[in-house]
Amino acid sequence: MTPRSRLLKSLLLAAGVLAGSLLSGTAGAQGPRIYGLTPKPIAPDTYVFEGSTEHFTRDNGGNILNAAFIVTADGVIVIQTGPSRRYGEEMRAAIRRVTDKPVRKTYISNLHPDYFLGAQAFAPEAPVAALPGTIAGIREEGPGIAENMYRMIGDWMRGTEVVIPDEPVFGSTVVFGDHRLRLIPLHGHTAADLALFDETTGVLFAGGVVFCGRTPTTPHADVADWLKALDAVEALDGVRLLVPNHGHIRPDKACVAQTRDWLTWLDATLRAAVEAGLDMTDALELPIPERFHGLGVLRAEYRRSVAHLWPRIERESLPRVN
Template identity: 50%
Template sequence: MSAARRTCAAAVLLAAASGLAASAGTPAPAAAQATAAAAFAPPDAQRLDYRLQPRRIAENTWVIEGEVADFSRANGCNIINTAFIATGDGVLVINTGPSRLYGEQQRRAIARVTGEPVRQVLNLNLHPDYFLGNQAWADTPVAALPGSIAGMQREAAAYEDNLYRVCGDWMRGTQAAPAREPLQPGTLELGRHRFTLQRLHGHTGDDLVVLDERTGVLFAGGLVFAERVPSTPHADPAAWLASLDTLAQWHAQQRFALVVPSHGPVHAGLAGVAQTRDWLQWLGRLMADSAGRGIDLSELLRAPVPARFARWGAQPAELQRSLVQWYPGHERRALERAQR
């Protein structure tokens, strides 16, 4: 995509947008804060209807937004953004949601928008809401990075148990179906679209990022969170920050104009990258400083968060999970330093 065309595309996207609050330490430029209004609708629990509403965000490109929240029965465990692109020679689907029901309803939602056949499904990482809808796509090639497939296979039973416990009837009939095709990074050409498939890591061991070179839309997966606390069960903070630097370099090169995170509002520019970086750096400093001062985990779990994070989705649950996961390591390292 040429710089001139990408600039034009960004202007069109921004013309339809409304502001994403810049909650990183330094306010982002207005263009980097812009986002289109989200279209999440609360699901109908009685009918087990997710009420999926595809929203066009760019040329032949639609997103189906999940709630910016934690898993719950009230939202049907639908907290993920899935997407699809009608390329002129078939549809590319990105992520399949948290359940068999979601995948089936996703298929019907796509068919209401386009008559093109679905050619390819991609799961961007190993987390359950990225692939537990794969059952509905058994007749379609479903691909992921090799490390993601291994993780899906390793953790499938635990994912099923956890989401059945949290989401109840929404998980009816769901059996984990990991992606079947190992994906190698590179280029995918489909119809009028050329996609860059890039392997990064940090949120998980294998994070697939998809860049549509035609429209300048970046599908950033779990590397970018917007207005939501990042989840960290498979995270490597240093690698994650390095991957965010890579995405910032891509933006400086005008390779993308719009970001579709897997969790949080679709937005233009680097607002989500900045928010995710700010959170990871703040959390690392908090744990290191607290361990050095001898603060125990129970006290840390009760500590308030800075105002810029306080209203984010999945707060305080995701913070508490990260502290329980990571803080003992910080305490151990602080004790080792004190004993030297």
């Protein structure tokens, strides 16, 4: 097989694996579409809605994210809005059970569906803020992302429409009441990843760059940049509690190392496979080291990452010769 035909075969395989992933979990039990969101207090004035460590399915309605809110003297700050209008509405109702203060602002960390598709429940009463790269990504890819979610989780998505964030944010520190929030622009998991560090409580909302007990997802990933983002998170002082957007909340930065370990192994393994002359079908079945076996959706997410990353790695290893 020539290098050109190997590359074409890999691209076709990538499309097939991604299509299969989008259709996974489409058969689910029918019943009332209720997320049953319960805010968990994790620090003064600070609450999290803990999601599962699964894939999007019609059973869980796409509830795989740790959305959060902070009650300040100036109003409520929302961090992520969940995967659907229904989720956002339940989230807002749960917030009202905690406080009668209005939502002051909503922050979206990246363009993945479970971060922004619940924003209808908060806009236009409260500004929806995100990094410029996230705003551009949602504007360009949002309709297609929503379409995929309608196919994957079905009736949970009823009435959900894309809301494009209307307030660009940059690296800065903002004050809401007695809470100082440091807005930290990163990239690597996607082209624009916003982390928020509450300097008042020491809670770091790490966005999508840190996964904890759950295999990282890579549809928009640049691994080299992602590793640099993890270095930036590791260097932050004063972190008392780390909230990953996917996985377990921890009082330390252990999952920064866990995410770095996975990405380093994944990138090195796929590059070695290409250099050894393997094709993508071979790479899909490569063994995964035992130290990763406790991560959620391990083999399925590994295969998705092969589909996401293999074509680029293969192109880099087979440069065009003029």
